[in-house]
Amino acid sequence: MSQKNETKILALTLLLTVGIVGGSVWWFTNNGVKFSNSITQNPETGSNSSLQDRISFGEKSLTPGDISPVKKEGVQAIAAKSYDKAIANFTDALKLKRNDPETLIFLNNARIGSSKSYTIMASVPFGTDPNATLEILRGIAQAQNEINTSGGVKGVPLRVGIANDDDNPEIAKQIASNLVSNSEVLGVVGPNTSDSTLAAGTIYTSGQLVAISPTSTSVKISNFSRYVFRTVPSDFMAARTLANYMVRTLQKKNAVIFFNSQSNYSQSLKSEFVSSVSLEGGQVSSEFDLSQVGFSAVKSVEQATKQGAEVLMLAANTETLDKALQVIQINQKKLTLLAGDDVYTAKTLEIGREQAVGMVLAVPWHIDGAPKSNFPQKSRQLWGGDVSWRSALSYDATVALIEALKRNPTRSGVQLALLSSDFSTTGASGTIRFLASGDRNAPVQLVKIVPGSRSRTGYDFEPVR
Template identity: 40%
Template sequence: MSPDTNKRNSPPPIVFIITIGLIGFGAYKFLPGLLKGKNLNTPTSTSTWATSGSGGIANRISLGNQILLTSQTTGAKQAGVQAFAKGDYQAAVQNFQDSLQQNRNDPETIIYLNNAIIYLNNATASNGSFLKIAVSVPIGSNPNVAQEILRGVAQAQDEINNIGGINRAKLQVEIVNDDNSPEVVREAAKTLTKDPSILAVIGHNASNASLEAAPIYQQEKLVMVTPTSFANNLSGFGSYIFRTVPNISLMAAPLAEYVVRTERTTNIAVCYDSQAPDNISFKDEFVASLTAAGGKLVPTVCDFSLPSFNPESAIADAVSKGAQGLMLAPHIDRIDRAISLARINRGKLPLYGSTTLYTFQTLKEGQKDVDGLVLPVPWHPDTNPGSRFPENARQRWGGIVNWRTATSFDATQAVIAGLRQSNTREGLQQALRNASFSTPGSSENVKFLPTGDRDGKPILVQVKQGGSTGYNFVPLR
């Protein structure tokens, strides 16, 4: 399993109407998620609160009653969701376990297994036997990235449930497919805030998605912890908004300094995506740091979001204006445009990139054209000698995980630690906002600054030959 792994989803909707007056959410067997539930026998992800006035949003939400990652479908997994939908949790558990025997690195199945086990092992809601959270990821638009995030959540859920849960309450996780689409994200956020059993949301992925959802979560007082959104606009957004990545200025500055002081490259052209808030922020911070370090921005027009984007013209323009290097900052769903630019470049200009480019897609499709690309990341498996997380993840998933899995694990760990102090939305928010809050993460402890940003520092990595694709991201020593 490489920096990004392949999987997809989008299945049929299933509606559940709860009888006994209590709403519950499914739990899963292997990975982390936090939920506060009521009726352990009846999942709420497709109950009336999720479907009323929400159009097709119920098709995008699942505790285990439908498959969202369709590329990860097995016959046993299909049988598992059918059993889950009928309330036959014993059969669901068996089928999900059988599916994992065939495909162990499917995080959706692990989450569904954990959710089914929760329902199977608990007969009533009165014992407070589970807590519930949601995770929102772009399954339809970027299944690789979605699975990277789900793996981190799943691993945290599994670890906490295997040691008895949070103050004896198991963690339940609901999966949402938001496609990084602002319209879908708005509907998903409104739907999640209306379910009183959901205590936190892990997500969203792209900054434009998180910025769309954040006002809704803030107004309705539901904690959001994004593991992957870097946009400056999220810093200090609100008291319920957190992220487990550092401020973008901390990510961009080391790259700019490396370009000027180590590689002695001063004239840099920039290609970015004007519709990606995180990469706008990265571009702005990179340019500011580049100038401060003695470098110079080469004035070119290169915008990955434009329909008229032309990689040949972009490279020709940069070279004609004296560029000595090229910094690429694409939207996560438009990485193919950055790769096309690298392909046209053919090694003429050294390449640098934003954190977004750390993907399996970059390596698989870029190959020799991205050889030597340098970019910053908040975490790398080879730079955490004292942490058990990288090896635990490798054993669980059968391969090396990347920074998105690590920061998603950290986001879930933070929520778990906060729920140990209080299992209410307000209590969780107060725990995370406390200046003394700290909990072990995938490497360093997870701590939040008053802005809600992660207290941390980046690692510079470079694409070099090796790995399953022929190339890999290797830390710069």
Template identity: 40%
Template sequence: MYQDTNKKNSPPPIVFIIAIGLIGFGAYKFLPGLLKSQTSNTPTSTSTSATIAPGAIANRISLGNQILVTSQTTPDKQAGVEAFKNGDYSIAIQNFQASLKQNRNDPETIIYLNNATASNSSAVKIAVSVPIGSNPNVAQEILRGVAQAQDEINTSGGINGAKLQVEIVNDDNSQEVVKEVARTLTKDSSILAVIGHNASNASLEAAPIYQQEKLVMVTPTSFANNLSGFGSYIFRTVPNISLMAAPLAEYAVKTAAQTNIAVCYDSQAPDNISFKDEFVASLTAAGGKLAPTVCDFSLPSFNPESAIADAVSKGAQGLMVAPHIDRIDRAISLARINRGKLPLYGSTTLYTFQTLKDGQKDVDGLVLPVPWHPETNPGSRFPENARQRWGGIVNWRTATSFDATQAVIAGLRQSNTREGLQQALRNASFSTAGSSEDVKFLPTGDRAGKPILVQVKQGGSTGYNFVPLR
């Protein structure tokens, strides 16, 4: 979620804009840095349907030579990209700086500005792969964390004197595209690590390639159980999904006294399959039980009216929803039909502005776990630094992406080779400052950490907000 804090007479920072998918995914209305609003009842199976023509990968990768986030375009940014493409880095720098004066809430431009600044000096390079075409708002949430970490290290002297360059890649959360992205990045010996991918189905496609070719991957947002212990080059800056699901199940049974819970999940989203499985196991362990319903957001036949009627007829006292990141609209439609009859619980995926904006009173009271929240980190400078930089409050995806980049930076301080970086991150004593707690990795590659339960309550720019449960 992104909330602006600019003064009243400033131009509204959140406006509906058109983001053009690079390979024809169509246009989506969205808010910068927030998940797009989907209105179709047809599943947007971007995770499996996208294809890529031979050689087309070049149109998805940019160090500063092309604009990928087309919604965040200004004439100055376009001029900066042209100058960068021509090797006129001083002109590119001037244009990128001018663009940021018009729109500071543009992580792509900050990354390109840093890349241009580093082009005439020694530099180390990493990549970040995000779903710009299929989910531009989530992509920008991730890019903000990476951009903030890059800007901070470069303005403080770099990594052992070398500035950090970040290559941006648009993978659309598509399994086919992701595989080609991974193959391309592993073949580029100048790339020392990859921050990404977003959805677990994307990360699971890429991970075998990175592991085989020995290139570090640090995903800031993929929760699927299958990634835990996947390989020695695979890391993530979110906790294991069992740690995220257990507190939610325990809250439902022990605090809310709701022991019979129905579940609606997405069978095409590995992270939410994992969340569902861990939630049910924890629910049973806490003394609750699963209402015997069948509800799958990924099915073309998904019907919210039938799903709610079935859950009520089976005696459900609550409903846990776990949608794919690109099918949140279906979870909202379910909440709308529910109309508050069943208390709602959700997976971490649902922490988006779209949930609040489109859900409104129908998601009031929704409880879900997140790995980070700005209000629970009073001793950290990151939330305030982020607010000043972006003009608003950032969410957990930005924080965990910042942490992933911080981990890679700390590892590169020890060694600027792929193998040396991997060994640094795998070291049991590895630790570096993050957005809240220090970033440490377990032997499985998972982040050592604990979740925070939040609840939708009235307040905020949409009329509703995610508030930590005290």
């Protein structure tokens, strides 16, 4: 590709990115990924803030940017233990923005007030990935709302706290230490990334506090700890499904892969994909590190083409998504695109647009891929739109903790319940039970980007039938 064409395409990508930041911060309600009204940094959740500024049960909002005046009044009321006022404020705030899970969690906490409750925490990256955080919190909030409106855990309501770990392994460890020292905390949903889960997991293990990640997929988490579980399938499952689809369905055998060597998730998915393709009789002829300073989407795609590649596999994580989107633009739909679940975002639809049509992604769950479940209908009624796989798997993690609390509402009781051979409950994505490794034995769903109107971008993710 000529230098002139390269400049044009990269300029177009930059303009589209600017357009996203400037014009697409409205709520993205129909493809399962939702943008908040503002993604500016909140001083309360900045990297230099104290640990207490990162944790809230309702006495402060962790949402980046401004919140509505009525929600702010609710936060002040709950801090002052004026629970009736807080209930009224948060109820009004939800009428203004019904798909704000933080508000719903605070409302349910205000309803509990100073009464007896069982406490769990969410460890989420509010400061660095607010969109993924909101998706995760929707699942947690829905599960809390359902159990509390139906009488609680054997009569005791569930209180949910939120901790902002910024997807930073060191901060996640500090938060884990704080939660371990708080004897009221009986379980944790999170962290989000595999790196943070592995880092914080050592603390949760030493403190004998269960953590269930809904989103960490690295194979390193299998058998990592008897206190670290996950409701999301490992990268082994995603890689195997994508490799099978590539070789057997698409009849293509030569791929190159784009990954981030600094990400445990990305490294894990890359390695598993290389192995799976080889077992299927194909090959991965090149690997391109998106995190390298000199990475060039143009040169990488040109090299892949010269090597006879038929498939570009994007094992990008959140930090390298923009570079993966450059690859999609440069590719111009010439080579088949495959991707992991971190590429399942509104941004991919917004920026990828026509060039991303046909790309197939492996995700743990899709709202149209579980026709027998009543979760999609309930979530639509609650939030006013479709939810993503992150919401579904976070719901499952919370439901698992609730079921464990029903058996024995202590830290050791929760852990023993989850490891029990007869443990089983039903979540958004079907039956929840854990292997001795802490993994959940569950399949993945392939989805494809197609033209459509549900997402309001002109493009949608739809299950591959």
